[in-house]
Amino acid sequence: MAEQMDGVPSTTATQERIPTVIADELHIVYRVYGTGAGKGSATAALSRIIRRRPSVGMREVHAVKGVSFTAYRGESIGLIGSNGSGKSTLLKAVAGLLPAERGKVYTHGQPSLLGVNAALMNDLTGEKNVILGGLAMGMSREQVRARYDDIVDFSGINEKGDFISLPMRTYSSGMAARLRFSIAAAKDHDVLLIDEALATGDRAFQKRSEARIRELRKEAGTVFLVSHNNNSIRDTCDRVLWLERGELLMDGPTDEVIKAYEKETGK
């Protein structure tokens, strides 16, 4: 029941619709090693490394099966689907972090992926992480200096005392996620991919980040958001892709797709 809906609301139709991400029949296959079928002995492992032969116990997981879509400038697109439906995998492929098995992804500029597991430099202070993160993203030293206070304020790390000068390994998972998001959101991205990165923040921070996502869209960027919180998707996205078992089930305006999704999942 693949319903392709092309005419997304006319809010963006007044400008020319410029594509920023084109996925063309994208297939992604994971290779998982050590599933137990092969010989686990040390000599067997050594000979595999030397002969550069893939492990016998390798299994392939077809995580994304032939997904095609086009994302346009200024759009904010939500990705929904049950756990393991291929949402995160799809984002990784768009970010260029996973090779496509078949098909291609074209993007405008370099997309940035924000995930829950993306630890930065744990042994360094929050302050150093802000500076180094900014420099790594290609900001100049002046730009980093100019935005430093904004980034720290936005993250809210210093609300309960001077935490920014502590090493990041001492942060709670929520604090670390907030700082990571603040660093990544400081730069104007053409394409920003957010993978449940907001789920760990508190309510006030979620509100701030939703506002920042809307701002990024206004700056002619495209934002992808994976979330299991349908309200968060409703608040920030105008288009939703519904993935199930690696296939694109539905692509259309937020309300329609979420209504169908909630009906299907019996919510």
Next chain:
Amino acid sequence: MSTVSETTHDSAVAMSAPPSADEGLTPLQRAQKYDLAQSGARPGLAEYIRQLWARRHFISAFASAKLTAQFSQAKLGQVWQVATPLLNALVYYLIFGLLIGTRKGVPDYVPFLVTGVFIFTFTQSSVMAGTRAISGNLGLVRALHFPRACLPISFCLMQLQQLLFSMGVLVVILLAFGQVPTWSWLLVLPALLLQFVFNTGLAMVMARLGSKTPDLAQLMPFIMRTWMYASGVMFSISVILKGKHVPHWVEVLLYSNPAAVYIDLIRFALIDSFKASQLPPHVWAFALGWAVLAGVAGFVYFWKAEERYGRG
């Protein structure tokens, strides 16, 4: 920007039928029309160097941040920057200088040994850091986009900064053992620069290998130790070889060994009793050759796998 004149025309059409402008184009044609690039593709070599240059502040800031963080969990903190190389030299002096007696026939043995240990440690720790440069920073690699060569280069720069602390210790030791500063001390600068380039090239090769086979980090200490014993760190190659009949190729191999080349150059620069006659033949040519070979080959080898780091 080049499509500014088209924009007004296209938008008028788009009002009535939004997708019509691009209908009939294949995804590839549309991607080309709007200047989209394939995601995760490796940039060309010239473009890669340009991106790397644009991240030079990141490279230096990352190196200094890592350097100061290194001993942040130790109670004595930055004192270890100086204490570690000093203790290292002391251990080698106890074993090789006093117990085994390789000091025979080597004048100014303590400066000779300490220079050897410090200079070899520079290469050793650069290679070790290179091996873990990608595999030990997967979080960073997966979170942010930057040319991955930043990491091995940055780690080698950190080792260079570390070496400067050691060189400070070395100067004190040299003065304490009666060496007088001369103009030849300045030769240390070009020699260290060449060694740094050599180290970085080697670290980039190891970074690529280590990213695919993290087991290398377990294996490398043994390889590096073997290399150290063959590099004349605690003995003089020319003294050992004197009066012995070794095959010519062994002699060539011992003398052209890059670690031995850089160590001997710096000994020659700093220690009065280490004469030019003790240097291997064509030593500067070898120093330059190794640096260029490792630097260029290592960089290209690393760049060839740029799109594959941090995947899977």
